[in-house]
Amino acid sequence: MKTEFLTFDACYVRGKKDLYVAAKKLEYDPSKELLVRITRGGICGSDIHYYQHGGVGDFILKHPMVLGHEVIGETVPNDGSNPVKVAVNPGRQCNNCEYCLEGKSNQCLDMRFFGSAMRNPHVDGGFAQYVAVRADQCIPYNPAIDEDIMAFAEPLAVAIHAVNQAGTVLGKKVLVTGSGPIGALVIAACKAAGAAEIVATDLVERNRQLAIVMGATRALDPIKADLTPLRSGKGYFDVSFEASGAIPAIQGNIDLTRAGGVMVQVGMNPGMVDLPLTRMLAKEIRFVGAFRFINEFTTSVQWLEKGLVDPRPLLTSVFHFRDVVKAIELAGDKSQALKIQLSFEE
Numbered sequence: 001m002k003t004e005f006l007t008f009d010a011c012y013v014r015g016k017k018d019l020y021v022a023a024k025k026l027e028y029d030p031s032k033e034l035l036v037r038i039t040r041g042g043i044c045g046s047d048i049h050y051y052q053h054g055g056v057g058d059f060i061l062k063h064p065m066v067l068g069h070e071v072i073g074e075t076v077p078n079d080g081s082n083p084v085k086v087a088v089n090p091g092r093q094c095n096n097c098e099y100c101l102e103g104k105s106n107q108c109l110d111m112r113f114f115g116s117a118m119r120n121p122h123v124d125g126g127f128a129q130y131v132a133v134r135a136d137q138c139i140p141y142n143p144a145i146d147e148d149i150m151a152f153a154e155p156l157a158v159a160i161h162a163v164n165q166a167g168t169v170l171g172k173k174v175l176v177t178g179s180g181p182i183g184a185l186v187i188a189a190c191k192a193a194g195a196a197e198i199v200a201t202d203l204v205e206r207n208r209q210l211a212i213v214m215g216a217t218r219a220l221d222p223i224k225a226d227l228t229p230l231r232s233g234k235g236y237f238d239v240s241f242e243a244s245g246a247i248p249a250i251q252g253n254i255d256l257t258r259a260g261g262v263m264v265q266v267g268m269n270p271g272m273v274d275l276p277l278t279r280m281l282a283k284e285i286r287f288v289g290a291f292r293f294i295n296e297f298t299t300s301v302q303w304l305e306k307g308l309v310d311p312r313p314l315l316t317s318v319f320h321f322r323d324v325v326k327a328i329e330l331a332g333d334k335s336q337a338l339k340i341q342l343s344f345e346e
């Protein structure tokens with residue numbers, strides 16, 4: 001064990017509306033970890049939550065933490081070789097617990113996930129000029145691919161995992177409720193995976209337009225549109241993805257999903273949700289959660305390299321990381337912004 005130190009700037013969140021750029025002194029072991037110079041990062045809903053509320057659900061900030069988990073960069077080799085562009089998997093699983101050994105590393109009992117206050121001390125995130133990660137967290141990508149695109153590797157991995165949780169969507173009629181960044185990527189992933197028909201819903205007109213651009217067959221306003229025909233019989237959709245976390249959407253999908261169909265819950269709702277259990281039971285609905293991703297991170301990088309999904313319609317703007325407060329304020333304004341990215345190039 002040979003410890004090295006490096007000091008650079010990083011975006012820290014300390015509590016509600018308390019976000020700032022400050023020096024971080026990184027201690028790492030070059031025999032076990034790779035140094036990655038971060039080039040780009042995407043601001044996610046959970047980052048916005050830490051900034052707006054000082055925590056996410058039960059995970060309350062107890063000390064300053066570097067934010068961010070959707071990052072890409074290039075390796076800093078210590079042997080004189082050329083840097084390699086990599087997408088950084090923000091999860092460092094233990095590879096040793098019962099879930100890791102079953103191949104379900106997203107359920108790891110000892111997960112260290114970038115920019116998460118779940119553990120104490122918290123795990124620093126990737127909105128920093130450098131990170132030190134295990135080699136298996138670095139997925140090399142074709143350097144010809146735009147950083148605008150590759151910085152979507154993490155959220156697209158979440159979307160592909162949701163699709164995998166459904167079993168298959170090939171040839172299926174699919175519903176996606178909520179067409180924000182994750183819902184829109186679920187739509188694109190369903191299209192890439194061969195869904196026959198994709199109906200999207202969102203309360204916001206702009207998000208419905210985005211849904212169409214990302215591959216939805218139709219996009220409906222769940223309040224104004226008449227969904228009765230889609231509920232008739234025992235429901236229309238083979239698979240429904242709930243990506244809004246809104247209670248009416250979660251409950252509504254039970255009637256819109258066919259008997260024997262699958263409901264995948266991707267959107268978070270921190271509260272209690274009433275569900276008509278008998279109706280679900282009688283229709284033999286399979287209700288499955290989708291949380292983060294497993295090997296879908298590598299799949300996501302490959303899909304972005306091949307152009308199977310083009311996430312660029314989701315990108316609202318790119319800010320320099322020193323303007324992180326401005327960037328996250330805009331990212332939190334859902335009427336103005338979808339995905340905001342930070343550039344870490346000086």
Ligand SMILES: [Zn+2]
Pocket residue numbers: 044045046069070154155
């Ligand atoms: Zn995210």
Ligand SMILES: [Zn+2]
Pocket residue numbers: 093094095096097098099100101105107108109110111
């Ligand atoms: Zn584990």
